[in-house]
Amino acid sequence: MKRLVLAVMAVGMMVAGAVQSAEALNNPGGIGGLESLRGGIELETTRAADPMKRYPRDQGTIDSDYVYQPPLIPHTIRNYEVSLNANKCLACHSWKNANEMGATKISVTHYQSPRKGQVLSDVSPSRYFCLQCHVPQADAKPLVENNFQRVDALR
Structure with a gap:
């Protein structure tokens, strides 16, 4: 057998x-x-x-597509350093510099400890790497087709 x-x-x-x-x-x-x-x-x-993706200039605030969506970046971030030693985003968006630079201040939630909700004197280490959540809005075709619809309340 x-x-x-x-x-x-x-x-x-x-x-x-x-x-x-x-x-x-x-x-x-x-x-x-x-x-x-x-x-x-x-x-x-x-x-x-x-071809390189085009980033619209002076686009202003970009509307959210869903609740709790991190805001999109309305400008190019080419050559922005975000590392353990430097964060180019904070040069304009920190509470200290935002008014002078005419930029949006980062949310107060970025100054809170994620575990205990303690308010910190500087940006929380878990929120320091901006590009984990925030991405620039580019004029690019989608990689894959989808039929995503914006939340009705945000229209």
């Missing part, structure tokens, strides 16, 4: 190998008919870079 099972498995593997060989002849790229966000291009093939 074991020999019969092994023989059937061996024949099945040979047939599968023949099918894969036939697919390789029909699809010489070897990507198996899959298509990624890069398109149907092999990884080894170099393609032209996508």
Whole structure:
């Protein structure tokens, strides 16, 4: 009985190998008919870079699409450093600098400890890396199609 099972498995593997060989002849790229966000291009093939995303200038406040959405950034952030040693965002948006720079102040929630709700004298370490939640609004086509609808109360 074991020999019969092994023989059937061996024949099945040979047939599968023949099918894969036939697919390789029909699809010489070897990507198996899959298509990624890069398109149907092999990884080894170099393609032209996508055009740079455009960030609208002087766009002003961008409306929220859902409740508790972090505000979107209405300007480019190219060359902004946000690291352990520096946070370019705070140069304009901290409570100390916002009025002088004409920028929106960061929320008081960014000065609270997330565990105990204690008010801190500086931005909470959990809120220091702005780009975890806030992203610039770009004039770019969506990567994937969707039918998201804005919350009715925010229209």
